[in-house]
Amino acid sequence: MSATALFGQLLLGLINGSFYAMLSLGLAIIFGLLAIVNAAQGAFYMLGAFIAWMLFQYLGIGYWASFVLAPLAVAIIGMILERTLIRRVYNLDHLYGLLLTLGLFQIIQGMFVHWYGTSGQPYDYPDILTGGHNLGFMFLPTYRAWVVVASLIFCFGTWYAIEKTRLGAYLRAATENPTLVRAFGINVPMLVTLAFGGGVALAGLAGVLAAPIYQVNPLMGGNILTTVFAVVVVGGFGSILGAIVTGLALGVLEGFSKVFYPEASNMVIFAVMIVVLMIKPAGLFGRER
Amino acid sequence: MLEIAGLHGFYGESHVLHGVDLSVRAGEVVTIVGRNGAGKTTTLRAVMGILQKRSGSIRVMGTETIKLPPERVARLGVGYVPEERGIFASLNVTENLMLPPTLAPGGMTTEEIYRLFPNLKDRAKSQGSKLTGGEQQMLAIARVLRTGAKFLLLDEPTEGLAPVIVQQIGRVLETIKERNLTVLLVEQNFRFAARVSDRHYVMESGKIIDAIGRSEIAGKMERLEEYLGV
Numbered sequence A: 001m002s003a004t005a006l007f008g009q010l011l012l013g014l015i016n017g018s019f020y021a022m023l024s025l026g027l028a029i030i031f032g033l034l035a036i037v038n039a040a041q042g043a044f045y046m047l048g049a050f051i052a053w054m055l056f057q058y059l060g061i062g063y064w065a066s067f068v069l070a071p072l073a074v075a076i077i078g079m080i081l082e083r084t085l086i087r088r089v090y091n092l093d094h095l096y097g098l099l100l101t102l103g104l105f106q107i108i109q110g111m112f113v114h115w116y117g118t119s120g121q122p123y124d125y126p127d128i129l130t131g132g133h134n135l136g137f138m139f140l141p142t143y144r145a146w147v148v149v150a151s152l153i154f155c156f157g158t159w160y161a162i163e164k165t166r167l168g169a170y171l172r173a174a175t176e177n178p179t180l181v182r183a184f185g186i187n188v189p190m191l192v193t194l195a196f197g198g199g200v201a202l203a204g205l206a207g208v209l210a211a212p213i214y215q216v217n218p219l220m221g222g223n224i225l226t227t228v229f230a231v232v233v234v235g236g237f238g239s240i241l242g243a244i245v246t247g248l249a250l251g252v253l254e255g256f257s258k259v260f261y262p263e264a265s266n267m268v269i270f271a272v273m274i275v276v277l278m279i280k281p282a283g284l285f286g287r288e289r
Numbered sequence B: 001m002l003e004i005a006g007l008h009g010f011y012g013e014s015h016v017l018h019g020v021d022l023s024v025r026a027g028e029v030v031t032i033v034g035r036n037g038a039g040k041t042t043t044l045r046a047v048m049g050i051l052q053k054r055s056g057s058i059r060v061m062g063t064e065t066i067k068l069p070p071e072r073v074a075r076l077g078v079g080y081v082p083e084e085r086g087i088f089a090s091l092n093v094t095e096n097l098m099l100p101p102t103l104a105p106g107g108m109t110t111e112e113i114y115r116l117f118p119n120l121k122d123r124a125k126s127q128g129s130k131l132t133g134g135e136q137q138m139l140a141i142a143r144v145l146r147t148g149a150k151f152l153l154l155d156e157p158t159e160g161l162a163p164v165i166v167q168q169i170g171r172v173l174e175t176i177k178e179r180n181l182t183v184l185l186v187e188q189n190f191r192f193a194a195r196v197s198d199r200h201y202v203m204e205s206g207k208i209i210d211a212i213g214r215s216e217i218a219g220k221m222e223r224l225e226e227y228l229g230v
């Protein structure tokens, strides 16, 4: 086993872990406030990548502008869906939210498969992030380093905003007792819409980051979604820090298993999930209810 | 400040308020007394807009609020201290205190609040879930005093608390009165209510069945005890 291969897989694991972290962080925010398991999260990830690709393809808009515009567009699409559809199932059993968002996922994915097929579209690295550095023990491609750093900044930035700011305090309080937060004069329905927009924008951002590494493919959302659900179960539903830490850790674990026992790499996360479910059903960072 | 006329309220199919009429003038402290299950809490929830299934008329500072959501009612300058106190377990004391946004100028400063509630200052960094019942009640009152709300709805602030804490809350209510705030108080502890209130309404089975002015209390003590079943 060469060290280069080991570190290369580790880096890829860290990158996948960053995507898991961003998607499950978004899920955690949405679940906390809306009590909705957003099965469409994978579609918003795919949308982020596709919007970036379309902005370039049709309008010639490059990576850096898309880095802002694509997550913003995803947030707007998400907020419209929340206002028009998802809002209607808040008072019903959790299952309805899951089914509704699963349906939305299928529709969004189906439309893109219909328009663009399943072969995948290439998306270029931004110029200044091409190339890489030889660190001696491994070759570090600049773009991959950027993905890890950017994901960490956004994940911990989101965590900080939730734990340490006034808006975050509103969010946490509304997660506990939305009615009382309203009775203090805060427009909680608006807060819910914004939280949904923010939660799906994280997935959209992950999609933009992923676009140059993986191809832009309508099916990319479905592939990642199953894994992200497992991450969320391991971390504990609704736990913010749990989503970030578990996402990164399981990504790395997956990378490791690719090196040592490739046959297991597709299932190692699910094996962890089963063990956690048996030992601590609420998840590693979850509170028992 | 508050005029309620012909207020009906429902939880789903169950009809709980049957035509409540009452009014509170600016600067008054008015109490609703009545047995458990009479509809006192429901009345406050209807005023706040938390109870959505309601009809009749509720005017707060002249504005009809029967169709308004809670956040709009609050923005008129109403502070709500719920029966269950509603301290957020995942927020610490300072975060709980600072949570409600300012509604109007003239609210208490943090220093004034800590002077009035010294134990809250000692526990500033404690998680909301770690507070005693008395501390929770103090915090629930303190956080609406910060907002500049001119009209406070207090639901059984002395319920289940030790006598020394009840006395402390009595002093807080005197301060509230000195600041010329208006209060609608729900209270089972009639001694406590008699000390701070200008007037009393007696509620039974979702209706106001009697109103007693301050000067009449002494003479009507027996009747009140009968109403309350004590």
Ligand SMILES: Nc1ncnc2c1ncn2[C@@H]1O[C@H](COP(=O)(O)OP(=O)(O)O)[C@@H](O)[C@H]1O
Residues within 6 Å of the ligand: B011, B014, B016, B034, B035, B036, B037, B038, B039, B040, B041, B042, B043
């Ligand atoms: N969430 C609820 N759902 C259904 N019925 C309720 C609910 N809350 C209170 N009630 C009923 O409404 C009536 C009035 O309750 P409440 O206003 O809490 O009385 P009080 O505050 O005077 O003790 C009671 O009969 C009570 O059982």
Ligand SMILES: [Mg+2]
Residues within 6 Å of the ligand: B040, B041, B042, B083
């Ligand atoms: Mg009550």
